[in-house]
Structure formats: C-alpha cells, structure tokens
Amino acid sequence: MISAIPHFKEHPKPNVCRRNDKEKEVMNCEANGYVTIKWEKYQSSSNSWIRPSHRAMNITSPKLIFSVITEEDEGVYRCVATNDDGSVISDNATITVYGPPIITDVSDATTVKEGDKAYFTCTVSNDVDSTYPVNISWYNDKGIQLKSDAATDMSELLIDPVSISDDGVYTCRAYNHPESIAEQQISLTVECMYTYCPIISTAASSSNPFKVGGNAIIIFCSASGQPTPMVQWYTGGRPVYPDPNKNQQFIANIPNDTPHNTTYTCKAWNSVGHKSKSITVVVQP
Known part of the structure; x- marks a missing residue:
C-alpha cells in the first residue's frame, strides 16, 4: 500500500487584525484528502505549541475564526493536518493585532x-x-x-x-x-481687540420655563460692531427667518402652544469676524 501522508494545498498566511473585531476569520489552511485539522499557537514562555485561546471558535476547522480579537491573540500560529498515514505541519504564520492609539x-x-x-x-x-x-x-x-x-x-x-x-x-x-x-x-x-468685531447678547421676554398657552415668547439678540453686523437666529442648524437682520437687534417670536425644549442660537457677523450665543427655551405643560 502506498502511503498518503497529507500535504498542504494552502498554508496559513500572516494577517493583521483590528482589535475587538467580531467573528473574524484570520487564517486558512487546506490539505489534500480526508484529514483532520488542528490549529496551534506558539507559547514562547514554555517553548511549546498550545491550543489557541477560547475565543477561537473551531480549532479543528480549516478556517481559524475568532469570536472576538484581542491583544492576547497576537502571535505565531500553525495548523496540523492528520490522516491514517500520518501528520504534516504547515508553515508558521503570524497574527498581528492593532488598535487605535x-x-x-x-x-x-x-x-x-x-x-x-x-x-x-x-x-x-x-x-x-x-x-x-x-x-x-x-x-x-x-x-x-x-x-x-x-x-x-x-x-x-x-x-x-x-x-x-x-x-x-x-x-x-x-x-x-x-x-x-x-x-x-x-x-x-x-x-476681539478692535471695535468692529461683533459682540452679542441674548435674552428672553421672561424667565424659563414657560407655560403652554401663556404669553408669547420673545427672544432677543443684540449685536454691536463696526461694520454693523448681520444677525440671525438659528435652530436645528436652520435659520428661524429666511433673511438675516441688518439691524443691531433681532427679535424672534417662539410658539408656546405645545410643550418643547428647543435651543436657539444667535449668530452675528461682519466682514472681519463672527460670534454666536445660544439660549434654550423650555415650554412645559
């Protein structure tokens, strides 16, 4: 009878893995014929080959897959292919684990x-x-x-x-x-060190929180500077009114028919600078 010791059609290849990757296939080996596969990791402290960590999901499969990759999984690996006629050991391959600085x-x-x-x-x-x-x-x-x-x-x-x-x-x-x-x-x-830089202040018509259905809520934004700054109220990244105001005081009327908690930001700018300031309006039931 002719011996048919396994031989590898594919050896494991070095791989670079990101820390905390889940269900990560890190290596693959393939041998001819009907063989069993076993993955091993080199342990330098004992100068021996040991079982990979418990995160290795199937160490008897051609594909070495980890449930999650950690720094402990970094190292040198190999696979052993065995059949009735004997065993053969693959080339060594290194797993390198990286993570953000x-x-x-x-x-x-x-x-x-x-x-x-x-x-x-x-x-x-x-x-x-x-x-x-x-x-x-x-x-x-x-x-x-x-x-x-x-x-x-x-x-x-x-x-x-x-x-x-x-x-x-x-x-x-x-x-x-x-x-x-x-x-x-x-x-x-x-x-700002010069008088033309915008300086702004914001205020509401009365103290927060407001009551639903109460008096109209008015918020003010005053700006000064030279040249005279443009002024605009924003909420959610969008302007409250279509066009900025050319006056030094800009007033916005805020609805108070339903409860809400909304932040408004006043932005003032001229040809040399810009400033912004926010106020949160709370309307309670």
Whole structure:
C-alpha cells in the first residue's frame, strides 16, 4: 500500500487584525484528502505549541475564526493536518493585532487676544504594537488639515498671529492604521481687540420655563460692531427667518402652544469676524 501522508494545498498566511473585531476569520489552511485539522499557537514562555485561546471558535476547522480579537491573540500560529498515514505541519504564520492609539494628553481650551499666539500640544501612546507607528494630524472646524506629523507620539500646533477667523474648534487626530483613529477637540476663543468685531447678547421676554398657552415668547439678540453686523437666529442648524437682520437687534417670536425644549442660537457677523450665543427655551405643560 502506498502511503498518503497529507500535504498542504494552502498554508496559513500572516494577517493583521483590528482589535475587538467580531467573528473574524484570520487564517486558512487546506490539505489534500480526508484529514483532520488542528490549529496551534506558539507559547514562547514554555517553548511549546498550545491550543489557541477560547475565543477561537473551531480549532479543528480549516478556517481559524475568532469570536472576538484581542491583544492576547497576537502571535505565531500553525495548523496540523492528520490522516491514517500520518501528520504534516504547515508553515508558521503570524497574527498581528492593532488598535487605535490613545490620546494621553491634549491642551486645554484656550482664550487668546487677536494678534497673540495660540499653542496646542497633543500626546499619544501606541497601546498595541509599534509595528504601526502613530501619525498625528491637526484640523480646523472647516475640516482643513493644518499640519501632519508622521511616526511620532507628540505633535504641536502653533498659530501666530491669531486672527478672528481662527476662532473655533481644532481637532487632534491620531492614527496607526487607516481604520484605527483616535481624536480629541480643543476650543480656541479669540478675543476681539478692535471695535468692529461683533459682540452679542441674548435674552428672553421672561424667565424659563414657560407655560403652554401663556404669553408669547420673545427672544432677543443684540449685536454691536463696526461694520454693523448681520444677525440671525438659528435652530436645528436652520435659520428661524429666511433673511438675516441688518439691524443691531433681532427679535424672534417662539410658539408656546405645545410643550418643547428647543435651543436657539444667535449668530452675528461682519466682514472681519463672527460670534454666536445660544439660549434654550423650555415650554412645559
């Protein structure tokens, strides 16, 4: 009788897996004929091959699938194919697990005067594997990338000099893989140094909360600046009225026929700057 020890038609291949992926097929091996398959993982502490973790859903299947991937599943694997004539061992293949970097420190919200400097820092740690170095990028609230640093654990952003248009939210975005991103936002408030910068205040006709069916609710927004700013009330990202008001005071009439809890934002702008301020109107039964 001719011996028919199995041979592999497909050996396991190295794979890179994202941490916490569920029901993830990470490796595959295929041998000829009627064989049984067993997956093994190398344990360096004992210099031996052991059973993969309990998250491996079926270690006797050609497909190695994990219920969920964690850092503990990183390592070297192989499969063993056996039939009545003997066993054969596949090539080794490595599973690498990656996860998003962790932003460990970021600058606090900052207020500076127009014309001064604004300085932000963002520090990260690569908590999984240095195989994938961290890149850090900075974005403004318009989604424009301002700066990008590769293979680093700390990045700085300097705005010098600061102008009114720099007022807003800045995002530190760190990633070690296109699908593995961490980010944190920092607010920059720019104090106007010139009389033409808009300054606004908001108020309601009486104290919140209001009663359904009571007196009409009127909210006020006053703005000053040079040139005279345009003023508009917004709610839910949409203007309350079709056109902004050219006057320095803008009044909105709010319905109070049904209970609701609504935030209104007054925005004032001119050719050199913009400001906004919100007020929440509560109408109770």
